[in-house]
Structure formats: structure tokens, C-alpha cells
Amino acid sequence: MNDPTLPTSATLSxxxxxxxxxxxxxxxxWADDLPVNVARTNVKLEIIPYCPLTDVRSIDEKPQLEKFGFEWMHQDFPHHAGLHSSDCVDLKPREQQNVLDAYVASMSDFPQEQLKCFQVVCWDWRVRKSLLTKPQKFPTIYSLKDGSPDFMEKVVSAIASPQELLEAKSGKYRIRVLTLWRPLVDVVKTNPLVCCDTRTVKDTDLDVVQKVMDDTVEEGMYLKWNKDHRWYWQSDQTRDDVLVMTVWDSRRPTTKHVAVPHVTMVLPVPLSGAQPRESIELRYVVWNGTGQHLS
Structure with missing residues (x-):
């Protein structure tokens, strides 16, 4: 049943x-040393109101990873890992690494159990904390994807063996890059994450963005508005709700819209005194055999 107090559309950049x-x-x-006559970015944003939005708790047919590109899955939060909040990133380096290693180890079984992957490698992690609990007038983050097909193929090539890459191209293996995102608060009441159904996205809706760091250049993708886009979120997402998103798939290695556009949404009526959102995301390269019928 729909909750009339929850939004049915979103204002997104x-x-x-x-x-x-x-x-x-x-x-x-993003590099530190930049000449004063060089602009840091040429990215231009526009704010689009009334983007169609569905709370997955209000529908019987939930988004599925193979169809939509993303899925909310249940896993009891691994409290034993010692990762209780975003404060873990402020620990001394050895303590921080011990906590993160324990969390990654506890999560590595998840794609194997849920997605029948026979091999998984965590290649990146991010811990984030929102400092804002007061109402915001506009969204502060634009609709993004984690990496372009070319960039993600380079990531996979650095992790998988040449033989595995050949076997993925031949169809023996399916290799994917997935993001596993979950809150580090009991219930998300501010700035929830929303995802766009990849079936409603075209490659022409996406532009590759060069992200220049001090010692490297990465490629992301930003989404342009299209009236056909359909967005989803899960109200009151908890620590036990893991959001799994596709970033890259060897079945369609050059297709940009395989990856899931996702963005933080500003709730129209934030709860007074709500705890700032904290989250952790892990990025995995995962392997499946083609004999496993997943789609």
C-alpha cells in the first residue's frame, strides 16, 4: 500500500x-595544483523536478538485478566485523585496516551466496557520511554512474588473468563489476539513494566525464534528462538492506547504459533531528559460469 506521506517524484540534478x-x-x-587560468570543470548541471519515483516497498514486483540493473537484497549486518559507523575511517591506519578487512571478508560471501558467483574480488571501497540534516532546497549531487565501459574494462583487465578475459569474451565466463551499498545507520531518514531503471536509459543519455586526479585520470558518466527515465528507492532502508548495482558486464562490455544511474535524493520533508546518513560501498569484480542461467 502506498504511503501518502512519501514522495512519488523526485527533484534530481x-x-x-x-x-x-x-x-x-x-x-x-580534482588535482591540487591547478593554474589560476584553468577552469576546474566544464560540467553544467540542470535541476529537473517531478522525476517519476517509486518506493519498492509499495510494489509487489520488486526491481531485480538482471532486469533493472539493481536490487535491494537482505543480509543481516555483520556486526562482528566491528564496523559500527563512518568513524572507522578516523581510526589509526592499522585499526582501520583491520575493521575494513573484517567487513570485506564478511561481505565476500554475499555475492557468492546470492548471485552464485564462483570468484569475487573487492577492488575498491568508500565510506561516506552526510553532514546535513536540515532541509536542502536543491539536490547537491548529480545523477552518476561509477565508470565508463572503457575505464571499467581496464579495471577488470588489471584484476582478471589474460586467460579469464579471453574466456569471458568467448562466453565461457561472465564477468561483472558490481557495487554493494548499504547504510551504516539503523534507518536512512535523510538523503536516501535512488536508482534509475536501466531499461529506460539509452546510451545517448550518457556522457563520459574525465576525472583528473593528481596522478591518474578516471572516467565516470553523467546522466542527461530523458522523460522516459524511471527512478526507484527503498524507504526506511536499514543496515540489513544491501543495494546491489551493476557497473559493467562482459556480456555487453561497450554498452554505457548497463551501469545504473544513482543519486542522493533530498526528501521533501526531512524528519527533524534525523541522524545523518552514513554508508559504505564495496566494488567487486565477480565471475559466473555461463551455465548458470541468471537472466
Missing amino acids: HLVDDPIYEEEEPYEI
């Missing part, structure tokens, strides 16, 4: 569909 991006790629410079 998108990349402007600017003709300039036909001549120059969108970019962001």
Missing part, C-alpha cells in the same frame, strides 16, 4: 545536454 560536449568532453579536475 542532471548533466545539461549542451552542444559544447560534441566538441570537448566533460571534465572535472
